[in-house]
Amino acid sequence: MSQTLLLAKDIIKTFRNGEQETCVLKGIDLTLTQGKMIALQGASGSGKSTLLNILGLLMRPTSGELRLLDHALTGLSDGSLSSYRNRHLGFVFQYHNLLPDFTALENVAFPAAAPAGRLTGDIRKRALELLDKVGLSDRSHFLASQLSGGQKQRVAIARSLINNPKLVFADEPTGNLDQDSAKQVMALLRDINRNDNTTFLISTHDNSVAANCDEIVRIIDGKIAN
């Protein structure tokens, strides 16, 4: 049977800018099951990125409870959250995804090589396999700055998988791409999801992206709409 991967209960996030308080998330309850590809839909400014950042342990909620892979994550130190992120979660962002002065291969290997202290042969091999999977094995020695937008996102997807995460967050991964590249990227995510049983949570305001997913979660006025 499918297993619960992530459980969020009553997540509230309030931003404070001096005197002014903005409540962006007003009590989010969410359960993600293993192996699904889930779209997080909502208008621009509705709080999609904020929710992904909280679920991905990049940002702390104002209140609420979070369980990932059956671990309670409230109250862990920054260092522990960082290490947890590194070992169990993957990220694909809209912009600023790669380190421009490093090769495609080094970018993919980075999240494994930095904690290991060395870019070992095993890590290099795994990075090459992933580049092959995203169709870029012939670009492994190109600098990231020499790749096209679509190629960069595919390298970013390969990187998000280097430590074999159960769950990958993608924040508008196609938002910056032309239609063809966007289709290619979505097909790739779908492929990986089917073949490796990796769970994806993909934020988007694009209906065609959402149509490709197993489930759609809508965020309206700071809450999950049913």
Next chain:
Amino acid sequence: MPFSLLVSWRYITANRLQTLLLVLGVALSVVVFVFITALINGLNIYLTQETTSKIAHVELDPPSRVARVLVDDSRFVAQPVSTLQRKQIRNWQQVIEIAESTPGVSVISPIVEGNAFLVRGEATQPIAIQGVEPNKVDAITNISRYIIEGSAELTTGGLIIGADLATELGLLIGTPVLLRSERGAERLLPITGIFRIGLANLDQRVGFLSIRAARPLFDLPDGITSLGLKLDNPAEAPTISIMLQNATQLKATPWQEVNKSLQDATDAQGRTGNFIQGFALLAIVISISSALLLSTYRRRAEIGIMRATGISRQFVAIVFILQGVFIGALGAFLGAAAGYQLCVQLASITRPDGSSMLPIAPNEGGYMLVIILTIIGAALAALLPARAASAVDPVEAIQQ
């Protein structure tokens, strides 16, 4: 290769022009450091050599002794004492044997010295007579080198005096002059040599005589008044003095004790040098720190990506500290090499007489010190940027 090393090397080679300028800036400061160190050390060596080449490195004198009371009578408020009491070294042959067997001692010169007056007609001038063995006239001060008229030959029984004294009394080579010693003995002596050493008290007040001629003048038929010693290494004078003092029971005085002003001068130069060295290091720290701080700002988004993928703050900090160390090491070695070249070039510029224009010592540029201090300084300079980099918030950096 550690991955942090690879990452920091990639960062400093990514922008080659900027790195090159930064390294050149560090190297320039290192050149200043090396130049000033070599100059100050060269100056000290020069001054010390100038001094130690003209004086005894260790002087052995009879131990101080309470003067004999002439009349023991309590009616006198001040009891007359004999100032004519002779202090002399009687067993000096034995002392020479001890000194000869002491390692580090190169030359030993027995001396009969005393005060006297030179009288020529109405004019009288005080003179300090050094009676030395004729074959050791150059042992303590190289008199031959400074002779401007006549010769340094003492066997003929003549007197060698300084140029200033000769002028004051109008003495020329061959002029006979009356010498009246403090013991009241008188002799008519010819002037056989005139020297100019360049030290006022020598050129004005000192005369050389053979030890044989000096003995009757100062009433010392057997004994001597002191022994002058030269050492292989003048810096060892204090330790050798202690050894000789213990072995001979004589008073041994190292040259440093009578030349305190030289020590003061070299100390003052040293402090000036330290000041400039400090500024050179400060310039290195500031330039590296500001360049890396700028780099952490430019690379905020990249640092954010690293942090988002769960790479630790420590890793980010180490990457920036290593960049500082790379830049410091490159600048230090480049600057040390360039500084050495500069010093060699400057030292080879000579005056017409062949002596060096700048008393610079290219081998004394403090190279190890500057390389170590620069690398440590560079690592410290990188601490602030490293802290700033490791504190980057991934969410903020990525959303920019």
